[in-house]
Amino acid sequence: MTGPVPELTDRATACAERLLEADGVLLASHIDADGLTSAAIAARALERAGLPFETVFEKQLDDAAIAAIAATDYDTVLFTDFGSGQLDVIREHEDAGAFTPVIADHHQPATIDGQRSSSRVDTEYHLNPLLFGIDGSSELSGAGASYVLARALATASDADSEPPIATDGGAETDAADADAPSGTRADNRDLAALAVVGAVGDMQASGGELHGANAKIVAEGVDAGVLETGTDLSLYGKQTRPLPKLLEYATDVHIPGVSNDEGGALRFLDGLDLELKRDGEWRRWSGLTADEKQTVASALVRRAVSKGVPASKIEQLVGTAYVLSAEPVGTELRDASEFSTLLNATARYERADVGLAVCLGDRDGALERARTLLRDHRRNLSSGIDLVTREGVTVEEHVQWFHAGDRIRETIVGIVAGMALGNDGISRSKPIVAFADKDDDEVKVSARGTHALVRRGLDLSAVLGEAARAVGGDGGGHDVAAGATVPAGAEAAFVERVDELVGEQLS
Numbered sequence: 001m002t003g004p005v006p007e008l009t010d011r012a013t014a015c016a017e018r019l020l021e022a023d024g025v026l027l028a029s030h031i032d033a034d035g036l037t038s039a040a041i042a043a044r045a046l047e048r049a050g051l052p053f054e055t056v057f058e059k060q061l062d063d064a065a066i067a068a069i070a071a072t073d074y075d076t077v078l079f080t081d082f083g084s085g086q087l088d089v090i091r092e093h094e095d096a097g098a099f100t101p102v103i104a105d106h107h108q109p110a111t112i113d114g115q116r117s118s119s120r121v122d123t124e125y126h127l128n129p130l131l132f133g134i135d136g137s138s139e140l141s142g143a144g145a146s147y148v149l150a151r152a153l154a155t156a157s158d159a160d161s162e163p164p165i166a167t168d169g170g171a172e173t174d175a176a177d178a179d180a181p182s183g184t185r186a187d188n189r190d191l192a193a194l195a196v197v198g199a200v201g202d203m204q205a206s207g208g209e210l211h212g213a214n215a216k217i218v219a220e221g222v223d224a225g226v227l228e229t230g231t232d233l234s235l236y237g238k239q240t241r242p243l244p245k246l247l248e249y250a251t252d253v254h255i256p257g258v259s260n261d262e263g264g265a266l267r268f269l270d271g272l273d274l275e276l277k278r279d280g281e282w283r284r285w286s287g288l289t290a291d292e293k294q295t296v297a298s299a300l301v302r303r304a305v306s307k308g309v310p311a312s313k314i315e316q317l318v319g320t321a322y323v324l325s326a327e328p329v330g331t332e333l334r335d336a337s338e339f340s341t342l343l344n345a346t347a348r349y350e351r352a353d354v355g356l357a358v359c360l361g362d363r364d365g366a367l368e369r370a371r372t373l374l375r376d377h378r379r380n381l382s383s384g385i386d387l388v389t390r391e392g393v394t395v396e397e398h399v400q401w402f403h404a405g406d407r408i409r410e411t412i413v414g415i416v417a418g419m420a421l422g423n424d425g426i427s428r429s430k431p432i433v434a435f436a437d438k439d440d441d442e443v444k445v446s447a448r449g450t451h452a453l454v455r456r457g458l459d460l461s462a463v464l465g466e467a468a469r470a471v472g473g474d475g476g477g478h479d480v481a482a483g484a485t486v487p488a489g490a491e492a493a494f495v496e497r498v499d500e501l502v503g504e505q506l507s
Contacts, residue, residue: 003148003151003152004147004148004151004192004213004216004217004220005129005134005140005144005148005213005216005217007129007132007133007134008127008129008132008134008145008148008213009152011126011127011131011132012127012148012149012151012152013152013155013156014124014125015102015104015125015126015127015149015152016149016152016153016155016156016157017156018076018100018102018124018125019046019049019051019076019078019102019153020049020051020153020156020157021076022051022075022076023052023075024051024052024053024054024074024075024076025046025051025052025053025054025074025076025077025078026053026054026056026069026072026074026076026077026078026099027039027042027043027046027053027054027055027056027077027078027080028055028056028057028058028061028069028077028078028079028080028082028083029042029055029056029057029058029079029080029081029082030057030058030059030061030080030081030082030142031057031058031059031347031348031352031411032081032201032202032343032344032347032348033197033198033201033202033339033340033341033343033344033355034081034141034142034143034198034199034201034202035057035080035081035082035142035347036198036343036346036347036352036355036356036359037142037143037146037194037195037197037198037201037340037343037359038080038081038104038141038142038143038145038146038198039055039057039080039081039146039352039356039359040194040356040359040360041080041143041146041147041150041188041191041194041195041198042078042080042104042146042149042150043055043356043360044150044188044191044360045146045149045150045153045154045188045191046078046153048153048154048157048185048188049153049154049157050157053078054074055356056069057347057352058082059411060483060485061079061082061083061085061086062086062474062485063089066086066089066090066093067093069093069099070093070096070098070099071098072099074099075099075100076099076100076102077099077100077101077102078102078103078104079101079102079103079104079105080104080105080142080145080146081104081105081106081107081141081142081143081145081146081198082105082107082142083101083103083104083105084103084105084106084107084108084109084110084126084128084130085105085107085108085109085110085476085477086110087103087109087110087122087123087126088110090103090123091123094123100125101123101125101126102125102127103123103125103126103127103128104127104128104142104145104146104148104149105127105128105136105142105145106128106129106130106136106137106140106141106142106144106145107128107136107142107461107476107477107478108130108136108461108462108465108476108477108478109122109126109128109130109131127145127148127149128145129144129145129213134212134213135212136478137204137454137478137479137480138204138206138211138212138451139204139211139212139213139214140199140212140213140214141195141198141199141201141202141204141214142198142202143194143195143196143197143198143199143202144195144198144199144213144214144217146195146198147188147191147192147194147195147217150188150191151187151188151189153188154186154187154188155187189220189221189223189224189226190224190226192217192218192220192221192224192226192227193221193226193227193324193325193326194359195214195217195221196210196214196217196218196221196227196322196336197322197324197336197339197340197343198340199214199217200322200336200337200340201336201337201339201340201341201343201344203418203480203481205319205320205322206451207319207451208234208316208318208319208320209319209320210320210322218322225325226324226325226326227322227323227324227325228322228323228325229320229321229322229323230320230321230323231318231319231320231321232293232318232319232320232321233285233293233296233297233300233317233318233319234252234253234316234317234318234319235247235250235252235285235317236249236250236337236338236341237249237285237338238284238285238286238321238335238338239284239285239286239329239330239331239332239334239335239338240284240330240331240332240338241284241285242281242282242283242284243269243276243282243283243284243285243296244262244265244266244269244282245265246284246285247259247265247268247269247300248260248261248262248264248265252316253304253309253313253314253316253317254309254313255300255303255304255307255309256307256309257303257307258300258303268299268300268303269296271299272295272296272299273295274292274295274296284330286329286330286334286335287329287330297317297318300317301314301317304317321335322335322336322337323335323336324336324339327339332371332374333358333367341374341377342355342358342370342371342374343355343358343359343370344377344415345370345373345374345376345377345378346358346369346370346373348377348409348411348412349373349376349377349411351369351370351373354366354369354370354373355370358370377412380408380409380412381412381415381416381419384404384407384408384412384413384416385416385419385420385423387404387407387408388402388404388416388417388420388423388426388434389420389423389424389425389426392425392426393425393426393432395427395430396495396499397499397503398430398431398499398500398502398503398506399430399431399432399433399495399498399499399502400426400427400430400431400432400433401432401433401434401435401495402417402432402433402434402435403434403435403436403491404416404434404435404436404437405435405436405437406436406437408434408436409436410436410437410438410444413434413435413436413444413446414434414446414447414448414481414483416434417432417433417434417446417447417448418432418448418481420432421448421450428450428452429453430453431447431448431449431453431458431460431502432447432448432449433445433446433447433495433498434446434447434448435491437488438485440488441487441488442473442485442486442487442488443485443486443487443488443490443491444483444484444485445464445468445473445475445483445484445485445486445494446481446482446483447460447463447464447481447482447483447484447498448460448480448481449479449480449481450480451480453480453506454479454480456505456506457505457506458479458480458502458505458506459479459505460477460478460479460480460481460482461475461476461477461478461479461482462479462501462505463482463498463501463502463505464476464477464482464483464484464498465482465484466497466501467484467494467497467498467501468484468485468486468494470493470494470497471486471487471490471493471494471497472486472487472490473485473486473487473490473494
């Protein structure tokens with residue numbers, strides 16, 4: 001098998017063969033949408049290979065979390081969507097004989113002494129696109145790395161054997177498995193849909209579509225019949241939001257008289273010669289015909305042009321839609337973007353088990369619980385964005401920042417920061433750094449930039465890692481989005497160092 005990403009095939013095969021040697025596997029994963037889909041892909045692949053496993057989730061893979069993993073009885077640990085940045089600590093436990101790590105990640109690998117110019121720490125079974133010249137921030141997500149591993153695992157395992165399955169990942173056959181074409185289950189290509197949800201949730205659809213290795217996974221998903229793609233409006237909520245709310249809340253491209261304007265959105269729709277209500281209810285974008293969609297989209301573009309919206313912004317109204325073919329029309333699970341948001345609303349509120357169950361096909365209790373969490377998540381995000389917009393940010397020479405204390409959950413403060421960029425008084429021309437209390441001793445830091453800043457040289461992973469270590473903490477992530485943990489009281493020194501480092505990158 002060449003695999004969906006040929007550059008990773010040999011390493012993925014080695015990792016898969018090592019997993020097949022294990023009596024049992026501890027699957028450890030991150031808690032965001034990319035982490036949950038990574039875990040789900042790995043869980044399904046392990047299950048199909050007949051490997052007993054247990055799943056654990058961590059908000060942060062710190063020294064204590066790794067030590068707890070090392071204290072288990074598992075000799076083989078599969079890390080998904082984290083592990084690369086913590087290889088120095090993982091290697092210490094590996095060298096002590098605690099476990100053999102297998103890592104499917106896309107974050108910056110740890111370096112000796114924390115210096116980017118030093119040699120990288122590594123281990124034998126380490127699957128990371130960055131080790132093979134592929135950008136882990138924009139071309140392959142953690143879920144994508146898990147998918148590459150899953151494809152290799154299908155090839156390496158004995159397709160004819162039917163060993164007993166011992167897993168906490170759900171029933172042997174469930175809705176997600178039943179809906180997938182049987183031929184794609186055998187080679188795990190049906191898992192491409194979850195990989196795309198993870199990539200979209202990890203903000204890798206820059207310019208409105210997925211690129212690089214992600215695009216190859218999309219192609220496999222389309223070929224497997226689990227994905228559909230097409231040009232569509234780049235608005236969040238096309239499956240579930242009534243048309244007026246879809247347009248009112250569409251703020252990535254601000255259209256005067258429509259965006260953030262409930263009455264304006266209603267007047268805009270009333271001016272179109274379309275049947276926009278049925279049985280007294282507003283229709284949703286997903287229920288419109290192609291001609292009806294074209295009518296609304298053309299009117300939106302005309303409105304944007306007439307109001308002086310720049311052409312470069314108007315182009316952002318249209319992008320590539322990623323649709324999960326097996327999911328019902330009009331549900332959050334049909335659209336990759338809405339699916340990823342639903343997942344974010346589970347583990348960030350300590351219910352990773354719910355998100356995993358949804359990924360693995362539970363369309364009853366788990367899905368309803370996830371929807372309840374999503375409603376609470378939206379309220380918390382709205383409250384957080386209102387707080388930041390109302391109180392504003394402190395502007396330094398090269399960055400801007402705010403400290404939410406305990407008023408925004410530390411698990412969502414990064415999402416709030418990213419969504420607040422561009423609001424009144426919050427510039428998109430500078431990265432934003434957000435603080436939230438983690439406990440009495442530590443503060444969580446999240447930073448967000450833009451792809452335009454990344455093209456100018458911004459690398460928030462490097463910035464937060466170096467600045468955090470300078471004040472006794474640690475951090476990492478991606479160039480456009482990163483996180484850290486620092487001691488309480490060290491925020492001022494941390495911001496000062498971040499401002500210096502960003503200035504050096506963007507000079």
